[in-house]
Amino acid sequence: MNEGENGSRVLVVAKDGSGDSVTVQGAIDLVSHNNTSRVKILILPGVYYERIVVPTDKPYISFIGNRSSDTVISSHTKASDRDPNGQETGTFNTATVDVESDYFCATEITIKNTVEAVPGGTGMQAVALRVAGNKSMFFKVKILGSQDTLLDLSGTHYFYQCYIRGCIDFIFGNARSLYKECVLHSTATESGAIAASHRNSAKENTGFSFLNCTVNGTGNVYLGRAWGNYSRVVYSYSDLSSIVEPLGWSDWGDQTRRRTVQFGEYKCSGRGADTKGRVTWSRQLRHEEAKPYLGMNFIDGDQWLRL
Numbered sequence: 001m002n003e004g005e006n007g008s009r010v011l012v013v014a015k016d017g018s019g020d021s022v023t024v025q026g027a028i029d030l031v032s033h034n035n036t037s038r039v040k041i042l043i044l045p046g047v048y049y050e051r052i053v054v055p056t057d058k059p060y061i062s063f064i065g066n067r068s069s070d071t072v073i074s075s076h077t078k079a080s081d082r083d084p085n086g087q088e089t090g091t092f093n094t095a096t097v098d099v100e101s102d103y104f105c106a107t108e109i110t111i112k113n114t115v116e117a118v119p120g121g122t123g124m125q126a127v128a129l130r131v132a133g134n135k136s137m138f139f140k141v142k143i144l145g146s147q148d149t150l151l152d153l154s155g156t157h158y159f160y161q162c163y164i165r166g167c168i169d170f171i172f173g174n175a176r177s178l179y180k181e182c183v184l185h186s187t188a189t190e191s192g193a194i195a196a197s198h199r200n201s202a203k204e205n206t207g208f209s210f211l212n213c214t215v216n217g218t219g220n221v222y223l224g225r226a227w228g229n230y231s232r233v234v235y236s237y238s239d240l241s242s243i244v245e246p247l248g249w250s251d252w253g254d255q256t257r258r259r260t261v262q263f264g265e266y267k268c269s270g271r272g273a274d275t276k277g278r279v280t281w282s283r284q285l286r287h288e289e290a291k292p293y294l295g296m297n298f299i300d301g302d303q304w305l306r307l
Helices: 024-029 255-259 287-293
Strands: 008-013 038-043 046-049 052-054 061-065 071-075 097-099 105-107 110-113 129-131 136-139 142-144 150-152 156-160 163-166 171-173 176-180 183-197 207-211 214-225 232-236 262-266
Touching: 008 024, 024 038, 024 052, 183 207, 183 232, 214 232, 214 262, 232 287, 262 287
Parallel strands: 008 038, 038 061, 046 071, 052 097, 061 105, 071 110, 097 129, 105 136, 110 142, 129 150, 136 156, 142 163, 150 171, 156 176, 163 183, 171 183, 176 207, 183 214, 207 232, 232 262
Antiparallel strands: none
């Protein structure tokens, strides 16, 4: 990652009081507004029951855990919950971790929303991670939820070797993101869906690319649904298990979107990669068509990632 202008600073979060803060939010609050250098927040093992906001004016923050199974940030908030004024919370305000800043990084932590959606239930949307800042990277992070787990809202992001769990539209938003070597684990008991891209214009350079990923779990899930009129989702070199719905893709109940969405697959494997039953308006890509989705160029990674 771009390290900012002046090196880095380290803050320690420890539940026993031995660090700089006993909460993750407390450590974020110690970071200067309009910060210009990398701040590494080391989160010692434990379960931190809190909801966290990384504000817009605090870029260059990193969350670093020792091991994702040992360092957990957890909350239980759903869309139908009421705020102190009696208003519904709404999906976008349910996140356990809400990243508004640029150049955010996280590694070896678990981010969890413990709400479990049930078939036929309403107001069960419950975001674990919301990412609205630009140029963020997540490495070996577990993102656990049920319905609407990861709100990949806006900006350019890189998810590498992450584990993302949910059942309905559990990766959704209008960011431009590369998911490389990630596990996409469905917990659906009936039907479900993985990705819902909200791209609404041909002029928007957004969408989700899943590269060398693994799709597994339970239920009968679509690879993607057309939340936006120009929704764009591509799976390449990915292992698709038998849980993938043979049709592959959903138009979100709007047949006009079939003419404008970009849903593609390239050299995927596994029982779910059989394309005989795919909807006719999805694409089996040729190499030249798939090439823009196959590496860091999709997210202009050479301009901001240092790996």
